Every structure is written in structure tokens, then in C-alpha cells.
Amino acid sequence: MFFISIACFLLFLYYLFTKNYAYWESKNVPFEKPVFIFGSFYKIVTKQQLFYRIREIYNNFKIPYCGIYIFNRPNLVIRDPQLIKNVLVKDFDKFMNHQIASNEKVDPLAYHSLFGSQDDVWKNLRSKISPVFTSGKMKLMLPLMKECGSDLVVCVEKHCGNKIDIKDVMKKYAVDIISSCAFGINSYCLKEEQSEIMDVATRLTDFKSFVRNFSVFSFLYAPKLVDILRLTMFDKTASDYLIGVFKNTLKEREKKGILRNDFIHLLNNLKQDEAFSENYKFDDLKMAAQAITFFFAGNDTTAFTLSFAMYELSRNKEVQDRLRQEIKEAFNKHGTLTYEAIQDIPYLEMVLNEVLRKYPFTIILDRKCDNTYTFEDTGLTIDKNVSILIPIAGLHYDPQYFPDPEKFDPERFSLENRDKIVPYTFLPFGDGPRSCLGQRFALLASKVALAHCLKDFAFDIADTTKVPLELDNGVPFIMNKGNLHLNVTKL
Numbered sequence: 001m002f003f004i005s006i007a008c009f010l011l012f013l014y015y016l017f018t019k020n021y022a023y024w025e026s027k028n029v030p031f032e033k034p035v036f037i038f039g040s041f042y043k044i045v046t047k048q049q050l051f052y053r054i055r056e057i058y059n060n061f062k063i064p065y066c067g068i069y070i071f072n073r074p075n076l077v078i079r080d081p082q083l084i085k086n087v088l089v090k091d092f093d094k095f096m097n098h099q100i101a102s103n104e105k106v107d108p109l110a111y112h113s114l115f116g117s118q119d120d121v122w123k124n125l126r127s128k129i130s131p132v133f134t135s136g137k138m139k140l141m142l143p144l145m146k147e148c149g150s151d152l153v154v155c156v157e158k159h160c161g162n163k164i165d166i167k168d169v170m171k172k173y174a175v176d177i178i179s180s181c182a183f184g185i186n187s188y189c190l191k192e193e194q195s196e197i198m199d200v201a202t203r204l205t206d207f208k209s210f211v212r213n214f215s216v217f218s219f220l221y222a223p224k225l226v227d228i229l230r231l232t233m234f235d236k237t238a239s240d241y242l243i244g245v246f247k248n249t250l251k252e253r254e255k256k257g258i259l260r261n262d263f264i265h266l267l268n269n270l271k272q273d274e275a276f277s278e279n280y281k282f283d284d285l286k287m288a289a290q291a292i293t294f295f296f297a298g299n300d301t302t303a304f305t306l307s308f309a310m311y312e313l314s315r316n317k318e319v320q321d322r323l324r325q326e327i328k329e330a331f332n333k334h335g336t337l338t339y340e341a342i343q344d345i346p347y348l349e350m351v352l353n354e355v356l357r358k359y360p361f362t363i364i365l366d367r368k369c370d371n372t373y374t375f376e377d378t379g380l381t382i383d384k385n386v387s388i389l390i391p392i393a394g395l396h397y398d399p400q401y402f403p404d405p406e407k408f409d410p411e412r413f414s415l416e417n418r419d420k421i422v423p424y425t426f427l428p429f430g431d432g433p434r435s436c437l438g439q440r441f442a443l444l445a446s447k448v449a450l451a452h453c454l455k456d457f458a459f460d461i462a463d464t465t466k467v468p469l470e471l472d473n474g475v476p477f478i479m480n481k482g483n484l485h486l487n488v489t490k491l
């Protein structure tokens with residue numbers, strides 16, 4: 001009797017877990033047959049990088065949309081640019097939120113961060129925080145970025161005639177920039193061997209640790225576990241440390257009347273803004289939540305984009321030489337790297353766009369359907385809470401949109417060619433009202449780094465670097481496995 005009860009209980013659990021697996025069939029949507037427990041992500045758990053898994057799904061279904069299951073949850077993958085536009089822009093009010101746990105009591109930082117916030121909390125935050133990222137504000141931050149650019153030059157110079165691990169160096173550069181601009185502090189990662197902030201940054205984005213992976217997994221796919229186990233989106237030790245830094249900096253500035261053109265100053269101005277506080281009380285914790293979000297969102301994204309850029313420039317010497325030439329011309333014309341000088345190097349933006357096409361840090365975008373929704377033209381109706389996935393990695397490698405997609409070719413983004421790019425097929429920063437808030441900041445910080453590195457140094461691939469690069473399976477974004485060594489020479 002005991003064994004029969006156990007068997008019945010297990011069968012019941014099996015039924016509960018797999019009952020969703022009939023969803024796409026019931027909607028007449030072509031779908032990938034799920035593997036028990038993992039759905040379409042079983043290969044990721046075993047051996048495949050998310051980047052290749054998404055491209056495989058995209059290529060297996062050459063139709064406007066298809067269904068997959070992530071664990072036991074139905075997700076609609078849309079690959080038609082018109083449908084993507086509907087979700088990201090046209091019907092944004094129905095797809096405003098991500099599929100993510102949100103509980104103010106359990107994790108107030110996530111609840112009030114731009115990533116984790118939902119509905120009116122997100123709307124309020126986004127409309128008030130957007131002005132922090134205008135071109136004018138970025139221009140004022142340029143001197144802070146250039147200080148990090150100079151430290152980068154010193155660091156590269158030390159490796160001249162030798163190998164440099166560009167992934168490690170770019171991570172230090174990104175942490176230095178975001179510490180300076182978001183927290184108003186010098187982290188000296190490039191200058192010193194050991195930096196406390198570097199350890200914090202590593203903890204915050206350590207997707208290799210089981211605990212971090214489990215927390216992020218629960219936030220995305222098992223919100224009930226977040227409540228029961230009181231999990232947090234950001235690593236607790238790292239976020240507590242950053243809150244401390246944030247509060248100290250605020251106190252110090254108030255005491256000494258320090259004025260600095262960085263995010264902490266702009267966020268503090270928002271706190272004083274009574275019109276803002278009317279619908280959303282902006283206290284120190286909520287301010288710190290934004291600064292931690294910038295720190296989290298702004299370091300690996302920028303670091304890995306830059307290391308992939310240096311890798312491609314080292315493999316494509318003619319692109320590296322042309323870029324160096326344009327950088328030198330801009331320096332000569334403007335005397336130094338001013339904001340205007342950067343705008344005078346159009347090839348820099350073309351190169352970065354091509355890097356972001358080949359190596360989009362965010363492999364998929366997600367949106368949650370907040371109500372029953374019918375896609376125009378297709379007649380497909382999906383139910384409330386179904387997740388929509390936009391396969392950036394698939395679109396960026398579709399030869400229909402980007403011919404010869406494996407080729408590194410910045411010309412795709414030249415003035416003459418960029419209008420030919422089909423809208424909603426190039427999405428490294430997402431699109432629509434919930435697109436990346438830090439896009440301008442990330443592009444400017446990346447341009448400053450490349451301009452400083454290339455002006456007086458030449459790079460090529462070291463014999464210890466595997467070509468083509470191998471991607472790291474253990475992370476849900478795009479990062480190469482191990483070090484990325486380049487040979488560096490002073491010109």
C-alpha cells in the first residue's frame with residue numbers, strides 16, 4: 001500500500017509538471033518537443049551555449065513564430081520583424097514587463113530596480129531616470145571616462161612586446177568606469193593588483209556559482225521559491241557593500257559640498273525633486289537600487305563587448321589600421337579626445353555595431369504577455385502570462401538580413417548601408433520603451449576605450465588564443481571561455 005501511495009504521488013507530480021506540455025499543440029503552434037523537466041533547454045544544461053541553442057531553434061523553424069518550453073513553461077519565440085515590432089513598440093502596454101519574480105518585502109532592491117520593477121513602479125522610474133542618460137549628461141561624464149582611458153593606456157603599455165589578457169583588462173576598465181560614474185569612487189582596478197570593488201563586481205555577476213545561478217533561475221522560472229527561500233536578485237554581500245559605498249559618498253558630498261557630474265549626483269537631484277516624489281517616494285534605498293542596477297548592467301556588458309572588439313580588430317588588420325587612422329585624424333583635428341572628436345570617427349561606431357551584431361551580450365529578449373493577446377494578421381491568440389522570446393542571436397546571424405553572417409564586416413553599418421538594415425533585426429540594446437537605458441553610456445565608454453587603445457598600440461592574436469573563440473557554456477550571456485590573449489606592440 002505504501003509503495004502504491006508513493007507511485008500515485010509521483011505520478012501526480014509528473015502530471016502537474018507536464019500538463020503544460022500540451023499548450024502549443026492546443027494552440028496549433030508548431031513547437032519543439034520538450035524534454036522532461038528541461039523542455040527546450042536540456043542541451044544547455046548538458047553542453048550547448050545558449051547562443052547556439054537560440055540560433056538552432058531560430059534556424060529549425062523558418063516561420064514567423066514557434067513554441068518552446070523552458071522547463072515546463074510555454075514560451076512563444078517570434079522571429080518575424082513585424083511581430084517583434086508589435087511586442088516591443090506598437091502594443092508595448094500589453095508587454096511592458098519581464099517574466100521575473102517581484103516581491104517588495106523579500107527583495108526591495110530588485111523590486112525597485114529598473115530590471116525587476118513592473119507596471120506603474122517601472123513606468124515612474126523609467127520616465128524619471130531616463131533624463132539621467134541624455135547626450136548632454138553623457139558629455140559631462142566624458143572627463144571621468146577619459147581618466148579611465150588614460151589608466152587603460154598605462155596598463156596596455158606595461159604589456160608592450162608581450163601578451164595581454166584583454167578580457168581581464170577590459171573587465172577592469174569597465175568596473176573602473178562604472179564605479180566612477182555610478183558611485184563616484186575611484187576603484188583603481190587598472191592601476192592596482194588588488195581592488196575591493198573588483199571582488200564585489202565579480203561576486204555581483206558571478207553566474208558560475210551555483211547559488212547565483214539558482215537565484216537567477218528562481219527569479220525567472222520559479223517565483224514561489226524566491227518567496228519561500230527569500231532569495232535576492234543581486235548577491236547580498238555585494239549589494240550590501242555597494243549600499244554602504246553609496247551612502248558614504250552621499251554623506252561625504254553633503255559635508256564637503258562636493259559637486260561631480262556623475263549618476264550619484266543626478267540621482268540625488270531626483271530625490272530633491274518634489275514632483276518626482278509625489279507619485280513615487282525616492283529614498284536612499286531606491287536610489288542605491290538604481291546605482292547597483294547600473295553597476296550590474298554596465299560592467300560585463302561593456303567589458304565583453306570590448307574584448308570581442310579587440311579580438312576582431314586583431315584578426316582583421318585592415319579594419320584595425322583604418323580605425324587607427326581615423327582616430328589619429330580626429331585627435332589631430334580636435335587636439336584631444338573631445339565629445340565632438342568622437343562624433344568625428346564614424347568608423348568607430350560602425351566597428352562597434354558589427355561587434356554587437358556578432359556578439360550580442362543579451363542573446364534573447366523576453367516580455368510577458370499581461371493579457372490575452374491576438375497577433376494581427378496571424379490570428380494567433382496567446383493567454384495572459386505567456387512569455388515572448390525575441391531571438392537576437394538568431395536574427396543577427398540570419399543571412400537574409402546580414403549576408404555572410406560569420407564575416408566581420410563593419411561596412412554593413414556605413415552611412416550608405418545602414419538604411420538597408422530591416423528594422424527590428426538588429427537589437428543589441430533591445431528596442432521600444434523598455435530598451436537599454438545605458439546604451440549611450442555603453443557606446444561612449446566603449447569608444448573611449450578603443451580610441452585610447454588603438455591610437456598608439458597595435459594588437460594581434462597571440463598563439464595561446466584559440467581561433468575561432470570558444471564560448472563559455474556556463475553563463476546565460478555571451479563570453480569566451482578562459483583568457484583572451486593578444487600580442488601588443490607600441491607604434
Ligand code: HEM
Pocket residue numbers: 114115126293294295297298299301302305360361362365366427428429430431432433434435436437438439441442
Ligand atoms: C554593450 C553594453 C550593453 C548592452 C549590449 C546592453 C544591452 C541591454 C539589453 C538588451 C537590455 C534589455 C532591453 C530590452 O528588454 O528591450 C538592457 C537593459 C538595460 N540596460 Fe543595458 N546594455 C549595455 C550596457 C548598459 C549600461 C552601461 C547600463 C547602465 C549604465 C545599462 C543599463 C540598463 C538598464 C537599466 C536596463 C533595464 C531597462 C529597463 O528595463 O527599463 N546597460 N541592456
